[in-house]
């Protein structure tokens with residue numbers, strides 16, 4: 001392949017950086033609550049369907065009437081991975097564990113799993129959701145292992 | 150509906166193709182496919198281009214490709230179904246012929262993934278899910294998506310990292326026999342197991358590479374097909390389906406529901422059963438994906454996929470030879486080109502042009518399984534040599 005890599009190319013003079021202003025107005029309460037350490041989602045006022053991620057329009061009955069409900073804190077680890085080759089915009093992050101946790105009501109959430117070395121992660125282990133804040137000030141959430149009760 | 154046949158097939162060399170731009174790369178396949186079909190370009194009224202794009206400089210690949218290839222005033226579109234964009238292009242071109250809108254249509258798949266740096270490619274593919282809930286804060290990568298499936302699968306069934314490594318060894322063996330493949334060297338289980346971890350438990354050699362490449366097929370109705378060739382390969386049935394963008398909404402992580410559903414619909418449309426399939430391409434972007442595909446397509450029972458590989462049942466001489474072109478793993482995976490490349494491979498197999506990697510053809514039935522993203526899209530296309 002060396003020969004192919006030595007082919008002449010013209011490096012474009014124009015570069016492109018994309019930053020998106022992502023609308024959150026219809027579900028901003030999720031992020032507001034997370035900023036205060038609460039983990040909530042939407043429940044359809046017409047059919048009772050709970051969604052995660054939160055959504056203002058019910059995917060089951062199409063109603064746009066909904067209320068905010070607290071999600072349980074404790075989930076069960078369904079599956080996970082340990083990302084060692086990270087995307088360009090995560091080059092400054094240490095390798096991270098991405099996990100999917102399932103709550104008792106069947107809702108599943110994907111987030112980083114922190115506070116446990118990857119060798120100690122086990123399918124079925126109990127996880128708790130914790131709120132975090134990014135260096136830019138944006139709230140987000142992670143899983144941590146539940147403390148033994 | 151008109152019956153539709155593949156009457157011409159073209160395929161570029163896959164790999165790091167720094168010697169060509171996107172139009173030149175697509176042209177390599179278009180020229181071969183048109184020549185193989187023995188038609189005049191003016192007979193082509195419809196061109197569908199499958200390309201995910203974003204990693205090369207052109208924003209409108211369909212018109213760029215058509216202009217370069219001298220395909221003027223054609224009805225055209227670029228289609229996107231992530232890594233199944235190629236199958237989507239064939240489906241759209243097929244429909245144009247099946248409905249009688251066109252007598253002849255061209256499906257082209259093309260991707261140039263190595264004009265940007267590797268980490269930017271990793272970024273762009275990692276965003277191929279639900280950006281807000283999977284990427285913004287958590288930096289998902291393509292291997293990470295499939296690793297979530299691999300961990301769950303290994304935990305549920307008696308399957309090991311070594312089992313997954315065997316899929317890569319098989320892919321590289323057949324890749325070594327395919328001059329168009331990106332990788333043409335045999336590898337060992339040890340080499341796979343000792344390669345760099347990208348998203349545990351998946352390692353570098355469990356993963357398909359970043360690839361530049363193109364493929365093209367000419368589709369024609371029965372009248373044109375019979376005029377052009379004695380060996381038309383008929384599109385007998387297409388099934389396609391999809392699943393949630395956000396992985397947390399999936400029922401489980403041991404198979405792809407979109408594949409199961411696409412397969413069921415394709416078998417029904419083609420009126421064939423999994424047992425009748427002589428040769429197949431399965432979407433092996435990662436080794437675990439091929440194991441799950443065997444099960445999702447009914448080549449074996451759930452949880453038996455690794456056993457099929459262990460027993461050599463998916464090699465030539467086995468029950469159902471799979472990915473005799475080296476698969477995505479060794480042939481390479483130029484996102485939008487892959488589905489069309491699979492059609493080219495199965496067309497050649499059904500024509501008996503497989504050379505040293507020809508599968509025995511008993512029923513004249515081949516199957517193309519092409520997944521977009523992590524089971525976000527799935528397309529299954531069943532091809533047939535006979536009527």
Ligand SMILES: [Zn+2]
Nearest residue numbers: 044047058061
């Ligand atoms: Zn509802």
